[in-house]
Amino acid sequence: MRLVGLDRELSELVELLRTCLDGAGGATVVGGAMGCGKTELLAALKTEAADRGFLVLDAVGSWPERRSPGSVLRQLLRSASAPPGAGTLLDGLRTTGEAAAEETDDLSRPLDAATTDVLHQLCEEVVRASERVPVLLCVDDVQFTDSLSLHWLLHLIRRLRRARVVLALTECPLSRPTHPQLHAALLRQPHYRSLTLGTLSPAGTTALLAAHRGTAPDPGFAERCHQVSGGNPLLVRALLEDSRAGCDPTTVVVGDTFGDTLLSCLHRGRPALLRIARTLAALDGDIHAPRPLARLSGLEPAAVVRGIRALESAGLLDGFRLRHPVAAQAVLEGLSATERSALHREAAALCYADGVAATRTARHLRNCATDEETLPWAVPLLREAAERHLNGNQVAEAHSCLEAALRFGGDDGERVALRALLASTSWMLNPSISTPHLGELAIALGDGRLSVRHTLMLAKYLLWHGRFDEAVRAVASMDDRDACTDPEYAAEVRATRELLSVTYPVVLAPARCEPSYDEPRSRSALALSRVLAQGPDESAVADAEKALRAMRLGKHTQEWLMCAVAALSFGDRLDSAGRWCDHLLEEARARKVPLWAAEFASLRAGIALRQGDLTRARALAETALTQVPADSWGVCIGGPLANLIQAAVDARDFASAAEYVAQPVPDGMFSSRFGLYYLHARGCFHLETGRPYAALDDFTRCGELMQDWGFDQPTLLPWRSSAARAHLALADVRAARALAEEQLALAGTGLSRARGISLRVCAATRQPGARRALLEEAVTNLRHSGDRLQLAGALGQLGREYTAAKDAPRARAVLEESTRLERECGTGAPAPCPGSWAPGFPERDVELGRLSGAERRVVALAAHGRTNREIAGLLTVTVSTVEQHLTKAFRKLGVRTRKELPRTHFPEAAAR
Template sequence: MDLVDRGAELSIMENMLGSCVAGHGGVLLVSGAVVTGKTALLRAFGERAVAVGALFLQATASEAERDLPLGVMGQLLLGADLPAAGAQRAARLLDLVTVTAPARPAGGGLPAVVRNAIPQLCGIVLEKSRERPVVIGIDDVHHADTYSLECVQYLARRLDAARILVLLGENSGFPTGNRRLHVELLRLPGCRNIRLGPLRRRGVAEMVSAYGRSGWRSCPPVPDLHRLGGGNPLLTRALLEDHRASAAGAAGRSLPPVPGDSFEQAVTTCLYRSDVSARRTAWALAVLGPQASRTELVAEVLGISREAARRGLSALTETGLLSTGWFRHEAGRSATLKSMDPAHRARLEARAAQVLHEHGEAATAVVRHLILAEPVDAPWALPTLLEAAERALDDDEVDLALACLRFARDTCADGQRSPAIRAAMTRAGWRVNPATAAQHLPELTTAALEGRLGPRHTEELVGHLLWFGHVDRALDVLGAVERSRAPGRTEGGGRYGPDDIRRWMVHGFPGFTGPVRVRTGRAEPRDPVPARTTRQRAANLMRAVLDGAGEDAVAGAEQILQGTRLDDHTVTALVVALNALVLTDRLDRASFWCEALAREAAARRAPMWQALLASVRARIDLRLGRLAAAAESARSALALVPPEGWGVAVAGPVATVVHAETAMGRLDEAAGRLGVPVPDPAFHTPDGLLLLRARGFHHLAAGRPYAALDDFLRCGYLMARWGCDLPALVPWRTDAAQGHLALGDTARARALAEEQLAMVGPGRAWTRGVSLRVLAGTLDPLHRLPLLEEAAEILRERGHRLELARVKDDLARAHRELGERGRARSLARRAQQLARECGVPAPRVAAAVGALPAGRPEPSGTPRQGHVELSDAELRVATLAARGHTNRQIADKLFITVSTVEQHLTRAYRKLAVQRRADLAGKLIPGGAPDGAGGPCGSACDQLNAV
């Protein structure tokens, strides 16, 4: 690349060359920071000198050859175009000095052999200058050996009458190794010193222009390039190379420069061409991070004086790497760290950690160095790691907390502290994915049973064991805690004691045999104990909901949500409060609080919290009839934390996604979700009931009413056994009634619906609306209307749009059967609109309700649909089912099993694009559907109740 922004310096050099040609030699000392263009300047001037007929002798000093006697003079003379005799004489003198002279003079005096050789070697150059001008260029003269510098001074003292120009390139960032050279040279009349500074913006613009002439179609803005490169030609050139690589497709656009591989290599070059003290200063600065803006920290880490540290920082600033004491770009710091030997960096990190600790820096700042350091055998190291992990978790820096704890675990030699470290690791890992933290549970359980785990960690351990359904192990831990507690001793050190945990387990795991009691062995009192903690308030709230408390439960839930900050210990209680609002049908309030908490969980980067709240959001959306949103939220919950990390709670999101997919007619997708592994203990929890219910509706939609009834009745059995037959949770009687209707058993369906209504009572609960609709399906059209109208009013008020669509559909059918076709059409259109808004497919929209009067046959020319698609066996089964026969009756008539009937019906449903038995009539039997057939949203609506 051509020289840029060096016109003034070249003018000075050309003037001195002119004087040299005229017979007046001189010395020019070119100083500047590392890689600021000194070498390029010397070479460019050497080419000009050769062009005017001068002899150009050049050499580059090296730190590796600093102890080679006359090493620089050897480069100058042996590489010159000298006569054979002169070359041989120079070689003999150089060999003699190399063999006999010490690397450096002792006591300041030159050895005799050197004193004799210098005049002879310099005489060769002086003789050559009589023939033509001689230009001597020595780059990196600060690395030159002592004897060569003596030769330079010898020549400099004889330049008045010699045509010799000596050019010396020096890195100003190096402490001067031979100050006498400077003193001797600068006092000579023919000696000048010029200092190369960083490129000005105009110089950077010239570089950009030169690159533009090479065919680039996109160049970075000059101000950005000047700022990032600091005016350093090497760094600026590297930024241009990186820009060319990264902006190949940005034709015509001026993109800002982005440091890349070339820039990283350029930074490394700058460091290793700098003085070792400047290089170490850069390393210390990069290791310390932003705290290194305090010079005293850099000095202490390096073990040097503050003045030396300031000089190093000044040299780095002059180079262009730093600005106001810090790297111009993070890429500069990254490249500096990569340039270090790993072992040296580990030592430097350890020293940085110690210095920061002594200066009272925060534990989180100290451990960032401890983690990367060689082992630090200091009493403060382990407590600092544990403190930093706690603070990092409070600040939502989970990755840092886990890194601290892993390092503490790997370096801790204190067996007593090991359980506490693993407990902390479990707590931190739980926020991301409980599955990764479960590996510590066996060791923690052993420590708890042996009394080596503190109260707080024991409480957390019990919660973790329950999460994965290890109820027996949790009870063992509680028993050990109780046995170790002295009589009369009050509980302390934890958020709640064994009795509180047991009360929580009563509601969280009601399905385990031998109901969990408090430690006294007596049944839990009817009145909840006074709540001291959020967890206790949540346990009391759960009991209030199960006892049917309405407004009191809502008030309790709102108190928890308003007065509790989201953290690892309260997230479960907050979820309980949200579910309480859902169960008490306060869906608007539940939605508001769930959204607020979900935003906070996302901002704090806590996947487990986000997943739990997404699961609640899905449950709310399902009840509101937002089927697509419910399925998406449930899938999101299972994506944020994989199923194996959910433990027994996986039943919740799986139930919701299965329910929603089934309602939308996506039976295959729902069946796939039913394949998600769910631990057996999950079916001893309330979420397990929801999964049984969702599976039952999937069976019903797939034409397996007997399997559906099994699941619905199983829910009823479990709820009765647990003593929490709560319709708001699972209205299993209404669900089972729909199964009996699918089998044609109207009497049993009516009995179950009436029983459910009696339990719900005369209030405005959504379960009353659903029960009224199902009961109406067992009655004649005239008696259906009052029940359906009351159900519609309740469901509209509560916001259950999907159930409202089903009620509107049933009302349309009732009015059609009563001959009120206009009213039927209006209601049918409204039912279809609601169904579409909920996401329910409506494959039979064209067959509008009321198109034909009830019982009137279709015109004889209308073909029966679907016969060509069905096999003979499927057609026989589907025809009998359309005429109202139950699966058992069909099996008896055709001499096949009930299972075979269900399989034929499933295939027939798919081929005819229907999803319930009543819809078969419109496809197979002339005259349309039998009494009670579904309308436009019946394909999925008839299989769904809200959770």
């Protein structure tokens, strides 16, 4: 094996072999930290010696055998190539072993005469063998050599000047030579080499990687390898092995091989090193002084200092930390759960006494059991750490701290507060996680042990999960609390009631209280309430903007910021709503709060739908359900699910829309505002897929709820125009016209999205000559509102009107713009009205009402692919009669071929 970076050292050792061949013995001690190549260098030397005709004898010292008399000596002289008389002498030496069994590492202790005589004879055997063939005698890890073998080595060293023997030792000292007498004897030898191996430089790491890979590594890969390994050659090779299994050759994988290799290095050394490494892994840089480290590891401070130096020299440490979490995990895995808990408990106590930051101290408390002696300072410290983590956007860590605080106890009042905080933190991660805490908090509420702020929180969580009866009791209790006299709490109660009234109106009727313009939470809730009750309102929009500027995203502002953005969206300020929502979504992602990111993604998806951006709306809605799974959304699942259904329907992807509709939803959803979105989107799906009666049921139910709840405004959902389209699909033009005109009146006279949609539907209920003015006004409104999908549909209708009026230039211009907008929006067919009733043929619905019953029956069957002869057979008429009916119907509908007939208008024919 070619040694990378050790060519000079190997050359020096080979020179000893040459000197030995000339008749003079020599010695070397190769020192250095763990994993730095001592054993490999020794192996290379043995290969060189064997190639030059040397007799090679070798042994390895080990910590468990360091007090076993003669263990290294027997390894050296028991091999098949050892001098023939050595085995008999070793057998004689065994009888002296019992006397040496109690020996220590002190080489000054005298040996008995018989043992000394045997050692001398063994030396003579080696020297006599060297007269026939030169001898290389190697001991790896000489620091673990037993004292009897060391005595023999000292005897041999005194004979090296006149013997063809090379003694090669490797040593991994801590901070001083392990055996001073051995080193003193070696220093007196004329042919002695002392070599010290260190860690690799960045260039050395690159060279080692290139040697093992056969090609020069990526510079970033080499740099990362050097950073993680500290330049330790053994660990560099382990990283290379781990990374071979990775998909990206430029990415360093720190895996099991790295951890196992590091652990094997520590196990090969003194047990104190492993104990120190475990202490450092547990502390992870929290303590930097030897004395507390000694207390935690159970070692003397001096031993800790030496151990840290040894670990540093091996490249394993970065300051007082192991270089990588995998290294820390590897050294701690050998501890039992009880041992690890005890280690972290003691570490927590040391950190607390040393004034370490609460978040760092809490990390140890989170990892220790609580069935031992209580720590009176633990709960307050964990609570402080949780608050600091929340301020630092580390919600998962805060959640873990609060869980630990509950385990450590506290009085009853403190536990209620902790559980409320834990429920709140769980909520931000995933609302389902908070569910187990709600029951206990509800009991505390009934007993009067829950604070006002926590009662507000509990009410919102209960409503989310559809537990309306409990939520009603929580809301009612807020009026009876003395704490409501506090201005801040009173403002929060007022704002919360307003928010709940427009979100769950079946539980809490809209209060329509006097607005508090000095408080941004109340301002945002009231802005949304006014828009839903009165339609787009300049003052409400201004209040929403002002509230957004006054608040920053945080635990106590997130829902109010959503209120303000929703008010802008329903108030036809789509561009402004989109900008604010984009900013808040990015901030929620940066703060790593899954629920916030999911809710803002869903809200932004709704805005994108109103802008006609189907692709983005769908992606955002899917992101929302990825951040928080569908079964954790509670009754609010109607929001993201409605966005997915509507976006798929508008994009003509009915297969995906059907899958979304098939997803189960909680019954409580239809008692919330989110149920309205779902009903309307599902109605659009039914309408587009040829089920106008089912669609009409959904639209009608949506409208009834909106009327009952007091926010029957088309700016929220244009249910009347959608129901009108369902009536048109059923050829009930009169009912369709009545609903369309009613919605147009509600939309008001100003420019708005709702008015543009209403005008489109009104146009579809008029005779061809009466549509043009309505559609031109619809285009103006929709262009102003920013809904490109609705604008594309209105332009398409208008273009067909221009075509019918023989105004080709204008028709061409608007139809080209319509086609371009459709493509930009991501729809796969001509743009429909929301929940369009007949893709590509909006102007023909009124014509269906002009067909006679016989004509309608013939057209229905023809639209579903029946031939004239089949139609005649089904209707029991002649083929000639069928042809006559079709001719008249084609003229009334303005079509020339069967392919132009709208199949979705005739669901009754599909069953024939």
